[in-house]
Amino acid sequence: MRGPARTDPGRLTRRTAVGGLALGLAGAAPAPRPQRVVSLNPCLDVILFHVAERGQIAALTHYARDAQASTLAKAARAIPITYETAEEVVALRPDLVLMSEHSAPATRQALARLRIPTAMFDVPQTVAASLAQIRQVARLLGQPVRGEAVVARVEAALIAAAPPPGAPRLTAIVYQPNGFAAGAGTLTDEMLRRTGFENVAARYGLGRWGNIGLEQIIADPPQVLLAGQPAPGAPTWADRVLSHPALERIADRMQREAFPQRLLYCGGPxxxxxxxxxxxxxxxxxxAA
Structure with missing residues (x-):
């Protein structure tokens, strides 16, 4: 995710800023710490949850309670949510709204007209950008110490997950419902490399993101299929590719391991x-080898 421009969080005004963050006038008095923060993006939900004091969180998105989509599903049951409509957000009387370019345009426009303070973020495509984004949100919330603590936890997790020096890399792809996969230049690709895998999505003709046909996997399997898990209940057509019997027939050449879909799109915590x-x-x- 391209992180927003670096800005002093004490200079927020009631305008959405060019370059990603709400900007103020030079020399303006520091603004008080935001007390009613709303998130309009699932990835920002997670950062907000981890760096804010509980009393600062006015609402997360409805995705936060979805166990298939969020790492916060259980904790989010105790936190208000919205479906990202302008009416819901305005009713919460926020003093800061965190949103992305994927947030509903109508909501973004309404908040701008009402001069509600907002901060715009993009999707990070590297670990470095993810860590920078944690720090940026933490500064906006007046919680730099909490932000650094989260960054330290992420860095420790990366060190713990790294393979020993000289260890062989395992060829792998991340394979989700409908054959959706992550290619080179994505955050997922970097995480694969950091944890001892070689992402071979490119050999199936995949760019950054896209779908890989089941036939391609069967014909030329990687060592590891990092597969999503079908949704509970009756699977959709998109889910059925993950449980196709053809995958069982190459189990002697390709090992399947779980990689939940909720881990695919977000960086941060x-x-x-x-x-x-x-x-x-x-x-x-x-x-197993």
Whole structure:
């Protein structure tokens, strides 16, 4: 995610800023710490949850309570949510709204008209950008110490998940419902490399993101298929590719390990679970070899 421009969080005004953060006038008095913060993005939900004091969080997105989509599902039951409509957000009387370019345009426009303070973020595509984003949100919330503590936890998780020097790399792809996969230049790709895997999505013709046909996997399997898990209940057509019997027929050439879909898209504190999941997968494959 491209992080927003570096800005003093004490200079927020009631305008959405050019370059990612709300900007103020030079020399303005520091603003008080935001007390009613709303998130309009699932990845920002997680950062907000981890760096804010509980009383600062006015609402998360509805995705935060979805166990398939969020690492916060259980904790988020005790926190208000919105469906990202302008009416819901305004009713919460926020003094800061965290949002992304994927947030509903109508909501973004309404907040701008009402001059509600906002901060805009993009999606990080590297670990470094993810850590920078944690710090940026923490500064905006007046919580730099908490932000540094979260950054330290992420860095410790990355160190713990790294393979020993000189250890062989395992060829792998991350394979989600409908054959959706992550290619080179993505945050997922970097996490694979950091945890001892070689992402071979490119050999199936994949760019950064896209779908890989089941036939391609069967014809030329990687050593490890880091697969998503079908949704509970009756699986959708998109889910069924993950449980196709053809995958069982190449089990002697390709080991399947779990990589939940909720770990695919977000950086920030989610990287703690991502690193642990990938390290576990690698250990399981080496143990079975």
């Amino acid at each position: 989610v990287l703690i679970e991502t690193a642990a999941a990938l390290a576990t997968a690698r250990r399981n494959v080496l143990r």
